[in-house]
Amino acid sequence: DAKTTQPPSMDCAEGRAANLPCNHSTISGNEYVYWYRQIHSQGPQYIIHGLKNNETNEMASLIITEDRKSSTLILPHATLRDTAVYYCIVSKAAGNKLTFGGGTRVLVKP
Amino acid sequence: GAVVSQHPSWVICKSGTSVKIECRSLDFQATTMFWYRQFPKQSLMLMATSNEGSKATYEQGVEKDKFLINHASLTLSTLTVTSAHPEDSSFYICSAIGLAGAEETQYFGPGTRLLVL
Numbered sequence: 001d002a003k004t005t006q007p008p009s010m011d012c013a014e015g016r017a018a019n020l021p022c023n024h025s026t027i028s029g030n031e032y033v034y035w036y037r038q039i040h041s042q043g044p045q046y047i048i049h050g051l052k053n054n055e056t057n058e059m060a061s062l063i064i065t066e067d068r069k070s071s072t073l074i075l076p077h078a079t080l081r082d083t084a085v086y087y088c089i090v091s092k093a094a095g096n097k098l099t100f101g102g103g104t105r106v107l108v109k110p
Numbered sequence: 111g112a113v114v115s116q117h118p119s120w121v122i123c124k125s126g127t128s129v130k131i132e133c134r135s136l137d138f139q140a141t142t143m144f145w146y147r148q149f150p151k152q153s154l155m156l157m158a159t160s161n162e163g164s165k166a167t168y169e170q171g172v173e174k175d176k177f178l179i180n181h182a183s184l185t186l187s188t189l190t191v192t193s194a195h196p197e198d199s200s201f202y203i204c205s206a207i208g209l210a211g212a213e214e215t216q217y218f219g220p221g222t223r224l225l226v227l
Binding site: 043087102 | 114116144146153154155156159201205213214215216217218219220221223
């Protein structure tokens with residue numbers, strides 16, 4: 001699976017949109033981009049995934065560039081409960097093992 | 111989304127004893143489950159892939175005789191840490207493949223924190 005690069009940490013203000021970048025320049029055509037988050041002392045929580053098109057669900061939006069070499073996870077209105085480590089993972093399919101990198105530690109401040 | 115549970119949520123045991131951790135898919139069937147381990151301030155590391163009705167596949171460096179995995183049904187996988195030692199103290203997390211809309215994705219359990227004294 002392709003490797004991803006994320007900033008180690010970022011702060012955002014409560015109520016504002018949080019934009020989390022991820023680079024995956026070696027992604028292949030059949031690999032998906034998955035986003036998970038891990039709140040302290042809990043198991044990772046699935047957020048969203050996509051292949052080529054932008055995706056939106058009740059938690060977040062995923063914007064994938066046309067060349068698929070990078071993506072952005074958008075939390076539209078960050079709350080204090082969104083403070084977590086966010087992982088961007090590239091994988092061929094959900095049935096494949098996921099390789100977790102360092103992720104981005106997001107701190108939402110009041 | 112699909113729900114995965116783990117039991118127990120935390121366990122303390124003496125060095126040399128064995129500990130069993132259960133992972134259940136509550137509202138779906140999972141032919142494949144994964145076991146991960148996470149040490150403090152580190153990311154998740156995959157230990158093994160558990161397939162229903164067959165032997166687990168272990169990642170390089172993970173001792174299969176120490177970490178016994180049994181996936182006897184479509185909703186249950188167990189991880190047994192045999193002869194546990196303090197260095198086995200960690201956060202153990204399982205995941206299972208379920209549906210997110212029309213597509214499959216991995217859902218994670220809440221984790222089991224193991225402390226070996």
